[in-house]
Amino acid sequence: MIRARDIVKQYRDGDGTEVRVLDGLSLDVADGDFVAVVGPSGSGKSTLLHLLGGLDVHYQGDVEVAGVKLSGLKDKELARFRNQHVGFVFQSFHLIPNLSAVENVLMPSHFGAASPEARKRAESLLDRVGLLAKKDRAPVRLSGGERQRVAIARALFTGPRLLLCDEPTGNLDAATGAGVITLFEELNREGITLLAVTHEDRMSSAARRVLRLKEGRLVEETRPALAGGVS
Numbered sequence: 001m002i003r004a005r006d007i008v009k010q011y012r013d014g015d016g017t018e019v020r021v022l023d024g025l026s027l028d029v030a031d032g033d034f035v036a037v038v039g040p041s042g043s044g045k046s047t048l049l050h051l052l053g054g055l056d057v058h059y060q061g062d063v064e065v066a067g068v069k070l071s072g073l074k075d076k077e078l079a080r081f082r083n084q085h086v087g088f089v090f091q092s093f094h095l096i097p098n099l100s101a102v103e104n105v106l107m108p109s110h111f112g113a114a115s116p117e118a119r120k121r122a123e124s125l126l127d128r129v130g131l132l133a134k135k136d137r138a139p140v141r142l143s144g145g146e147r148q149r150v151a152i153a154r155a156l157f158t159g160p161r162l163l164l165c166d167e168p169t170g171n172l173d174a175a176t177g178a179g180v181i182t183l184f185e186e187l188n189r190e191g192i193t194l195l196a197v198t199h200e201d202r203m204s205s206a207a208r209r210v211l212r213l214k215e216g217r218l219v220e221e222t223r224p225a226l227a228g229g230v231s
């Protein structure tokens, strides 16, 4: 699903010096995997997510996602790539406040009136995330966890096989965050590939693999075998 090779990404600092955030990073994510990327603040997690999602193409190295080589694509081709292959989920939901839940889910489909088919699909996705009964509510009348579920339904609208998530439980309390993580686990069992950057242990312990961003590269975390046995 994802193949990144020898990625170097640098930013220019306020005083003009180059800061190298990603430094020879490579990454492989198989179809159907669930990967958490962890690392301290400023280590480059969001930067990496932007490159993988085709939001930023100013780097050295190669990124291929869902069979599409991103380096060198023009803006229009990148937009098509994102629309076909990737759903984004952000920490702060990014819902449009004056649209209802179902209208937010419909956002990727149209600029104008939505077709009855599109509306049906949006409703079935809201049903999938447990929110059909609240489809006409504005985001302000939904809890944080419910807003994130609407955002996840919207991310799934175009039928992507990959969700890229930036701190998706970062604004949620423990219980609500746990519900959203359960939803991610279900989606992953249904075949969606997930890559989430996160500070949260709960999120990374739900993932199949945990990669730590360290000095501009990814290092696979080894996890202790799950404790089992007799109690």
Ligand SMILES: Nc1ncnc2c1ncn2[C@@H]1O[C@H](COP(=O)(O)OP(=O)(O)OP(=O)(O)O)[C@@H](O)[C@H]1O
Binding pocket: 011, 012, 013, 021, 039, 040, 041, 042, 043, 044, 045, 046, 047, 048
């Ligand atoms: N547009 C930019 N211009 C200059 N420097 C930038 C820019 N975007 C990010 N940086 C710098 O690159 C580094 C990595 O930022 P990034 O947002 O990827 O880190 P992060 O690991 O996601 O951090 P956090 O966990 O706090 O969100 C930081 O030092 C940041 O200041």
